[in-house]
Amino acid sequence: MRKTFLCFWAALAVAASAQPAPLDSAGVYDKLWVQTSADYRAHCLQTYGWATRSLRERSSLEGTRDAQGRLVETTNVQERPLAVIMDLDDTVIDMSVYRTFLHSMGRDFELETWNSFLKYQSEHAEACRSVPGALEFIAEAEKLGYTVFFISNRTEATRPETIRVLEKLGVNTKDLDQRMMLDAGAEEDARQARGLMVRLGISEASAEGQALLRAQSRKERRRLQVSLNYRPVAFIGDDLGDFLSFVPEAGASPEKILQARYQAVANARERLGRQYFILPNPMYGNWSPGSTLPKEGAAKFLRDDGFLDYYRSLSR
Numbered sequence: 001m002r003k004t005f006l007c008f009w010a011a012l013a014v015a016a017s018a019q020p021a022p023l024d025s026a027g028v029y030d031k032l033w034v035q036t037s038a039d040y041r042a043h044c045l046q047t048y049g050w051a052t053r054s055l056r057e058r059s060s061l062e063g064t065r066d067a068q069g070r071l072v073e074t075t076n077v078q079e080r081p082l083a084v085i086m087d088l089d090d091t092v093i094d095m096s097v098y099r100t101f102l103h104s105m106g107r108d109f110e111l112e113t114w115n116s117f118l119k120y121q122s123e124h125a126e127a128c129r130s131v132p133g134a135l136e137f138i139a140e141a142e143k144l145g146y147t148v149f150f151i152s153n154r155t156e157a158t159r160p161e162t163i164r165v166l167e168k169l170g171v172n173t174k175d176l177d178q179r180m181m182l183d184a185g186a187e188e189d190a191r192q193a194r195g196l197m198v199r200l201g202i203s204e205a206s207a208e209g210q211a212l213l214r215a216q217s218r219k220e221r222r223r224l225q226v227s228l229n230y231r232p233v234a235f236i237g238d239d240l241g242d243f244l245s246f247v248p249e250a251g252a253s254p255e256k257i258l259q260a261r262y263q264a265v266a267n268a269r270e271r272l273g274r275q276y277f278i279l280p281n282p283m284y285g286n287w288s289p290g291s292t293l294p295k296e297g298a299a300k301f302l303r304d305d306g307f308l309d310y311y312r313s314l315s316r
């Protein structure tokens with residue numbers, strides 16, 4: 001009797017093991033990769049390593065310093081200090097904990113929880129973490145004489161929290177008011193865009209002017225603002241929008257946006273790894289559902305190249 005009973009449970013166990021394991025980890029892989037894998041660290045150190053070498057090479061070619069010790073260009077009539085433009089979230093500051101929170105709560109990004117997290121982070125040293133390689137890169141860039149700018153879509157209202165976190169991380173915050181450009185809101189943003197167009201001689205009616213006025217060009221406008229007085233030579237970010245002025249047409253299909261994004265990368269190929277340095281971010285970004293991909297049904301963009309039908313046909 002006991003033997004029959006054991007066989008019964010053994011048979012059940014075999015049947016159970018034939019079923020696919022429940023995907024408990026679905027939706028967690030991206031955050032696990034960022035928070036636990038040595039591979040993520042290697043990617044970040046690799047990117048920051050390339051960026052550091054690029055700055056060192058350039059500084060040996062353009063070795064002129066101005067009275068304030070800043071590295072300046074020597075090729076143009078107008079002398080501009082050389083600059084590095086960096087994004088903040090998941091480029092300098094590790095924000096994966098907020099994504100863990102969203103996952104635990106089963107919620108999407110919302111400004112209310114985001115702002116709450118920024119406050120929490122600024123008050124809790126244990127929540128202040130940097131992206132591997134970022135702090136060493138900033139210190140080296142400044143030692144070489146580059147001026148480091150931070151361009152982020154964090155709102156202007158969160159500037160105090162942002163400064164506190166950067167201070168806790170040991171980032172140089174001297175003159176940060178001029179070097180950190182946050183999102184000042186749509187109205188102020190449009191006002192600045194118009195001022196910029198006047199200075200650069202771009203007509204508002206032109207395609208360039210219209211593109212600059214679009215909401216998606218927020219970072220591009222601030223990059224142009226920096227380039228009025230500095231020569232940016234390196235851009236570091238975790239999203240194409242951190243260096244490319246990519247403005248999809250309003251209402252364009254996901255397929256069309258994808259093709260345009262691929263084209264933008266193809267056009268930028270020569271600059272990747274020389275001027276543009278991208279960090280991995282599998283958790284979110286302009287590539288993700290709700291942005292480039294549709295919020296609902298994004299899984300239909302997964303390819304299986306016909307394998308599913310083939311596999312099913314084997315058991316028929």
Ligand SMILES: [Mg+2]
Pocket residue numbers: 087088089090091237238239
């Ligand atoms: Mg970012």
